[in-house]
Amino acid sequence: MTASEWGLAVSVFLACTVEAVEAVTIVLAVGFTRSWRSAFIGVGAALLVLAAVTAALGPALTSLPLDVLRVAVGGLLLVFGLQWLRKAILRASGFKALHDEAALYQEGLRAARAAGGARPGVDGYSFTIAFKGVFLEGLEVVFIVLTFGANQHHTGIAAVAAAVAVVLVVLIGAAVHAPLTRVPENTMKFGVGVMLTSFGMFWGAEGAGAHWPGSDAALLGIIPVTLALAVGLVALLRRGSPSLGAGSTAASDDAMVRA
Amino acid sequence: MRRAEQLARFLWDFVVGDDWRIAVGVVLALAVTAVVAGASVSAWWILPLAVAALLAFSVRRAAPPRR
Numbered sequence A: 001m002t003a004s005e006w007g008l009a010v011s012v013f014l015a016c017t018v019e020a021v022e023a024v025t026i027v028l029a030v031g032f033t034r035s036w037r038s039a040f041i042g043v044g045a046a047l048l049v050l051a052a053v054t055a056a057l058g059p060a061l062t063s064l065p066l067d068v069l070r071v072a073v074g075g076l077l078l079v080f081g082l083q084w085l086r087k088a089i090l091r092a093s094g095f096k097a098l099h100d101e102a103a104l105y106q107e108g109l110r111a112a113r114a115a116g117g118a119r120p121g122v123d124g125y126s127f128t129i130a131f132k133g134v135f136l137e138g139l140e141v142v143f144i145v146l147t148f149g150a151n152q153h154h155t156g157i158a159a160v161a162a163a164v165a166v167v168l169v170v171l172i173g174a175a176v177h178a179p180l181t182r183v184p185e186n187t188m189k190f191g192v193g194v195m196l197t198s199f200g201m202f203w204g205a206e207g208a209g210a211h212w213p214g215s216d217a218a219l220l221g222i223i224p225v226t227l228a229l230a231v232g233l234v235a236l237l238r239r240g241s242p243s244l245g246a247g248s249t250a251a252s253d254d255a256m257v258r259a
Numbered sequence B: 001m002r003r004a005e006q007l008a009r010f011l012w013d014f015v016v017g018d019d020w021r022i023a024v025g026v027v028l029a030l031a032v033t034a035v036v037a038g039a040s041v042s043a044w045w046i047l048p049l050a051v052a053a054l055l056a057f058s059v060r061r062a063a064p065p066r067r
Helices: A003-033 A036-062 A066-092 A101-114 A124-152 A155-176 A185-207 A215-238 B002-015 B020-038 B046-062
Strands: none
Touching: A003 A036, A003 A101, A003 A124, A003 A155, A003 A185, A003 A215, A036 A066, A036 A124, A066 A124, A066 A185, A066 A215, A066 B002, A066 B020, A066 B046, A101 A124, A124 A155, A124 A185, A124 B002, A185 A215, A185 B020, A185 B046, A215 B046, B020 B046
């Protein structure tokens, strides 16, 4: 594989791992407290909808002319990546609570218990929470796989990287029967933000008609420079950080699904 | 109509997220890149510069300096 293809595979793998960890936490919380059967039906329904979205958008994207695809998808990826990077910088500098899977899991357990006892048959609460969790996290995976894959004409590599990440996380989650708190999610999100922003910049500029010095090799410069910019901003912001403290978590200031 | 509104709001939150200024800035930067590149002038530097400015501006707005 070329360096660019490795970049694609690693970016998709990291992004899909963090999304899968978040989805598994949500499913575990409703499964343990209310109904595994309803949670699994919710997961299945979400996967079906995601498959339909992929089937509809995938061929439409790959049929676009390369320049149109790159400027549109590069722009979208850049906006999306900058949002990830912005949040990651604010978390790393103490202006936004760190994402804490254990705290989110406890929050999910509390909410599931507060919703009352599970209904016989399909429990609506378990179904809805599992469906929303898997669909929303999965939609980010679909977005990243399709945009990365279509731009490099390697949807296969992106899909395999995503599948490996999801299967790995689900297997580990099933084995440990607990949220995957040891996954360094905040660091991984920072890395994904850097990669999405770098690739978005590269493709967006190419699609708009610019030519990078060194062509594809320019990515080897763009990624470290973007990383340096993000790290520099964290260092600058830390000087004025409100020091949220170790007890502050994403569960307290973010909605569970979109944390 | 309500469903369409909900879908539009969801897509907006999904792609644009917390700071719409970033999306507007990216669109403007891409447009400037296209215009400059169309005039056969080197334009690759515009987007990195815009990204640095947008990111710095956005995080500074979200995290104002302590007085």
